Amino acid sequence: MSGDQSFIRPNLIVEPLVDRFYAWLYTVAPIQGAMNLNFLQVPLLESYLQSPQAHVLASTNPELRGGYFVGIEESRKDEVKALLDSIRRDRADMLKLAQAVADAEDSVRQGATGFDLTPLYPKLPPELAGLVEVAYDTSNQASVHFLEPLAYQPGTHDVGRQSVQLSLEDGIERPFILSTPRLPKEGTLDLAIPFNHPGLKELFLARIRPSGLDQLSEALELDAAGRAQLAGFLTDSPSLSPDRHIDAGARVRYFGHACLVLQTPEVAIVTDPFISAESGAAGRYTLDDLPDHIDYVLITHGHQDHIVLETLMQLRGRVGTVVVPRCSRGNLVDPSLRLYLESIGLPVIEVDDFDELKFPGGRIVATPFLGEHADLDIRAKSTYFVDLGGRSLWLGADSSGIEPALYRRIRAHVGKIDIAYLGMECDGAPLTWLYQALLTQPITKRMSDSRKLSGSNAAQAGDIVDELGASEAYIYAMGEEHWLGHVMATSYNDDSYQLKQVEEFLAKCADKGIKAGHLFGQQEWRW
Known part of the structure; x- marks a missing residue:
């Protein structure tokens, strides 16, 4: 490898970390990160140290895949203890902040009785001074609203928690994130x-x-040992795909999960980028198949499989604009996707429902996203309508068909859809699986199990396609790709309810003369 003509290897794995845990929205955003650290990650490490072998066995049990078990061999328990000790020592202010949030919400529940809220402010924990407002809604229910931009300032947002771990993909599934x-x-x-x-x-x-x-060693501030390690991640020759750009017409490529790449000679658009590191396996597109410049990245929502830092970080310097849905501002479970991505150095704009972005030969319209968030008041979610090369596409992510009339209204606003793409994870995880650390009031298991992170079943997906007037409809792979297992942790078989529902949906489409398919690996549409 020559010193002045180096490229990163195609199978480079990039894992962004906060206090050694995999980074995603609820561990990076300052308030939510504090809550997850105090009420989830610290107790998780404490549980592991009490019984390391139980955690290791559970983490390798297929029946418990996706559970909260630490998959680190018992011989390294002293390192886990050192990590826990460092968190308690170095993140003491964060742990206090998390407890302050819980105490403040409890204080408001007890003290806000429909009368003037002014007397409550002196009773709020000092850690929240200047960071919150307390307000009633029109049902006379009071809640704490966080002034989130202030939380990203030094003192509350500690970038010293952040690090990046590089390695080479070896074909072995990474531990659950x-x-x-x-x-x-x-x-x-x-x-x-x-x-x-x-x-x-x-x-x-x-x-x-x-x-x-x-040059790279200097840019990354590496010592001699780090430089030697970095050399192993570089190669003399690029591995870029020769057909990553197009000269005429329009093209859509499916990269896996909910990631699509939409292209004409004038524009490149990527949705929810979650892209494989190359491991020599055929049948899927990788980072090497992306166009060199991406005009728009469209993010549908904040779940860890749709706004994926390990992919997004690798697009810095190549993206014109990341488009994210606007949050509700101040809601604990609905942090700003814009602030989150701006904090890692990406150019971001927010959109509301039916905001429009025009590009040469087409347009993007943000359209409503219904359900899939366990009935929590989360506004930072959007589907997208895209006019591309004379055809209309609807990118539905995990939006639910619980109210078909919504999609009738979308069609009335944007027009008939040629191709619809959507997910059908119709038996998702319960509320507490993802949001437990943010719930400051206990919720029963029965309630949690009734409120799932579920998208559309066959009937609901069929209603969406009918109301949109789509001529074609395609269902995402929904985590079936094994190379995404460290994030998805799904375990389907031929009898899984979700896959049976997909089969039912495809049969209904066939009966109606709608071209449909269940995506997996790679696929391409051209016109």
Whole structure:
């Protein structure tokens, strides 16, 4: 490998970490990150240290896949204890902030009786001074609203928590991201730098343009040992696909999960980028198949499988605009996606329902997203209508068909749809699986189990397609791709309810003369 003509290897794995846990919206956003640290991650580490072997066995049990078990061998329990000790010592202010949020919400529940709220402010914990407002809704129910931009300022938002672990993909499924911290290990390079560090941008641009070992080592502030490790992640030759751009017409490529790449010669659009690291396996597109420049990245919602930092970080310097749905401002379960992505160095704009972005030869329209968030008041979610090369596409993510009339209204606003793409995870995880750390008032298991992170079943998906007037309809793979298992942790078989519902939906489409399919791996549409 020459020192001044180096590219990153195609199978480079990038894991963004906060206090050694995999980074996603609810662990990076300052208020939510504090809550998850105090009420989920610290108790999880404490539980592991009480019974390491039980955690290890559970983490390898297929029946418990996706459960909150630490998959670290017992021989490394002292390292886990050191991690827990460092969190208690170095993140003491964050742990206090989390408890302050819980105490404040309890104080408001007890003290807001429909009368003037002014006397409550002196009773709020000092950690929240200047960070919150207390207000009633029109049902006379009071709640705490967080002034989130202030929480991203130094003192509350500690980028010292952040680091990045680099390794090479080896074909072995990584541990589940919500439960197992990433300890240093042989073959990894741990970068103790924040996610917005300029050196990371330089590193990831070396996928599409040559750099050099010396240049990258300096940009990443590496010592001699780090430089030697980095050399193993570089190669002399780029591995980019020769057909990653198009010269005429329009094209849509399916990259897996909910990720689509929409292209004409004038524009490139990527939805919910969650893209495989190349491991030599055929049958799927990888980061090497992306166009060099992406005009728009469309994010549908904040779940960890749709706004994926390990992919988004690698697009810094290549993206014109990341489009995110606007949040409700101040709601604990609905943090700002804009602030989150801006904090890692991406250019972001927010959209509301039916906001429109025009590009040469087409337009993007944000359309409503219904359900799939366990009935929580989360506004930062959007589907998208795209006019591309003379055809109309609807990108539905996990939006539910619980109210078909919504999609009739969408069609009335944007027109008939040629192709609809949507998910059918219709038996999702219960409320507490993802949101437990943010619930400051206990909820019964029966309630939690009734409120699932579910999209459309066959009947609901059929209603969506009918109301949109779609000529074609395609269902995402919904986590069936094994290379996404560290995030999805799904285990389907031929008798799984979700797959049976997909079969039923496809049969209904066939009866109506609608071309339909269940996506997996890679697929391409051209016109």
